[in-house]
Amino acid sequence: MTQAPETQTLAPKKPLMQRLLYGQNVDRETKSRARVGLVILAFACLYVIISGRLVYLAATSDGQNTRRGGGDIVATARPDILDRNGEVLATDVRMPSLFGEPRRIIDVDEAEELLTATVPDLNPVELRERLSSKKGFVWLKREITKEQQQQIHRLGIPGIGFRSENKRVYPNGASVSHLIGHVNIDNQGIAGIEKWLDRNGLADLHSLGFAKDRQQKPTELAVDLRVQHALRTELLAARDKFKAKAAAGLITNVNTGEIVAMVSVPDYDPNDPREALDKERINRLTTGVYEMGSTFKALTLAMALDSGKFTLGSSVDARFPLQYGRFKINDFHAQRRVLTLPEVFTYSSNIGTARMALALGVEHHKAFLKKMGQLDRLRTEIPESAEPLVPKRWSELNTVTIAFGHGLSVAPLQAVMGISALVNGGKLIPPTFLKRNEEEAAKLARQVIKPETSERMRYLMRLNAEKGSATRAEVKGFYVGGKTGTSEKVVNGRYSKTKLLTSFTAVLPADKPRYLVLIMLDEPQPSAETKGYATSGWNAAPTTGKVIAKVAPMLGIEPRFDLPPADRQILAATASARAR
């Protein structure tokens, strides 16, 4: 019904066109003009299409859609990792990898024989299995040398090819192993900063097929390779000398929270990450949790001073061991008299610190440690971290023991963060492995204790190096302050008298702290040189001294000689500043 009018309207038009082109009774000239017109129209259409296409190409194409080289499919690139001075810690190098296309292989036996002759570490059985499979593509050997590639190329076996892949190399070997971690065979980060890179968008780039070339912005870390190496050398020497099971060290900038060096030996070579699986080679500073021993007394004393109930002039009764139920708390360097607060610190009195913590109460103690970040898991850029072991029921006895560093296990990095806050003016700054300046740190910082308390803590730390347990860590010219820590390890549920974990925390320089150094030795053995002692003052403290003597010039700390003792350099200076 509806079609009828349409055909009627079209009917006169069609005959018109036909009449113009082919009609018998039409004038020749009109007809040819019509024909030429038609041709012009057709060409005009063609040109419009061409110019339209040109405009489209000019607008959209940026010249990138050229053909891509074939061998790039799996070559995922990673950004370089640099230390704070721009030294290369990790970079990508192109390495050829050998693959086979079993469907195109003519003679498996011949291919297998020739290949095993050229690449000796190929497993013949496995190779034959792979080449006989029905797959279109199999890897035969990842990362062969250029010479091997040449040789195999010359053999001319059909169905065997190469693909160049990015291989991660760590030029400094084991020096920075725990810090930067390592990658797997597909160049994916599986530990340390490498994993952090993947978690921060690199993995997404890879899965989308980007990040193929090396034009990525390198990642700059806070670590200083020279300091890291010096620390590692000293730790290896100390581990040898004191026959310790393990040794670990950490150097951090107290004002920014940057980790300038972090070593835990035994470590592994990230170029050969199989060793990383060994349980003895874990990173003790972040993955292990330990009872930090007397190091925690610094936190207890800071708590006591910050509460206002105690001052540097306060005295604590340490005449008798503290009897608590069936437990008896005694001192290692027992004085059997009333001690002043600085003496409690320098003699490292368990009784004294325990009494102070008790005087402030369990809740106050718990709240303070919570504020100092000692009760929660500390997370940094690197994925390895450990939950502190906090007692489920926190009784007075727990407060007594935790006051001198037993009964609460924390990651050493966590303790370092807390002690940094004690000396840097009372600001708790989360530690970082990336570069950070003081302004950025100030934004993240949280004031946890009063600046005056922090000054007194610096004084106590320095006093300890002048006449306390830390004298062996003193380095002339750098005004070191510090606290020893010796804790007994728990063996079969009991504290062992012979298996010790010793640590030393040093502030550098004590009057205006810039760096904090933590050295930890796991089960150091007593020797004739240490007069039969295995406590921190005899092994961790002198090791720290050696480390400081070596790294302080690298860290740009100016040596100063003939400085007055702590009470005048630190306390008097601040007192006069306050009087003004």
Next chain:
Amino acid sequence: MTMRILHLFVIVALIVAAAYVYDIKFEATMQAERLAKVRGEIKRERDAIAALRAEWASLTSPGRIEALAQRHLPLKPLDAFQIDSLANLPERPKPPQSEPADPIAALIGDEDPLPTGSVSEQGGQ
């Protein structure tokens, strides 16, 4: 007649246009090939630079340098006593006053503006 000239003109223009297009096309292909080649070269160079940088880093790694220095150099680790600030450095002593190298020249050159000790003394008197 005009029609014929027009036709001729159009045909010539067509041929010229075709030749020109062919030329451009050829040029473009050449350029594209060169571009691809240079891109490949850049990529190879970058890879080579990366390999060299990695090698440099491993050759200059502190562990290696330390071992080499211990074996071949009589150097010892730096001691804190060896470091001092510029402010603590005493003033440079005055150079000892010496006779002019050429006494005759000094005698002749009375108007010698050189502020040597002898000249200034004479000038003062």
